[in-house]
Amino acid sequence: MNLSFWLNGVYRHDEVEPDTMLLDFLRDKGCYSIKCGCETSNCGLCTVLxxxxxxxxxxxxxxxxxGKKIxxxxxxxKEAEEFGAFLADEGAEQCGFCNPxxxxxIFAMENELEDPTEEDIKEYLAGNLCRCSGFVGQTRSILKYLQYKKTKKREEAAE
Known part of the structure; x- marks a missing residue:
């Protein structure tokens, strides 16, 4: 079947079998950040926007x-490297398997929630599984990242 969509800003036309899962299709297109960690839709490793x-x-x-934008x-x-620095500073990257x-x-949450609290963050990320930690370091890194983005936005507005 024919499929037309945007992948990372590039409009694409592809052939796809009707039963192909998006994870497999995107990995075939070179998007190796997407991982399968559970095969039960419970871990969040395969999240895309x-x-x-x-x-x-x-x-x-x-x-x-x-017709969608993936x-x-x-x-x-660029955005991932920026946030990744906050993860690293908090020692929250551990094995890195769940990071993508x-x-x-996190990027979706940043776009959807104006000023998320720690409780909002925990609720928003409830579908992500990290086998290395209890999300303490990750939560600290998210809070620091969001504060950095807020400060950066204020500075840009003041210029």
Whole structure:
């Protein structure tokens, strides 16, 4: 079947089988940041943004992205590096396996919530699984990152 969509800002036309999962399709297109960690839609490792909203690519048929804008970590390298520095500073990256899906959810949260509290962050990220930690370091890094972004926005507005 024919499929037309945007992938990381590039309009694409592709052929896809009706039963192909988005995770497999995107990995075939070179988006290796997307991982399968559970095969039950419970870990968040396969999170991508579809029209700015986080979705689980392991439980979404590729054909569902017809006409949509899909963004993976490969399409947000600069932003991922910026946030990744905060993770590293807090010692929160550990093995790094969960980071891509986790980071994609952070970017979605940043766009959806004006000034998230620690409780908002915990609720928003409840679908992400990290086998290395209890999200203490990650939560600290998110709070510091959001404060940095808020300060940066104020400074830019003042210029």
């Amino acid at each position: 579809m029209d700015g909203k986080p979705i689980l690519s392991c439980s979404t048929l590729a054909l569902r992205v017809e 963004v993976t970590m490969e399409g947000m390298q 899906g986790f980071i994609m959810n």
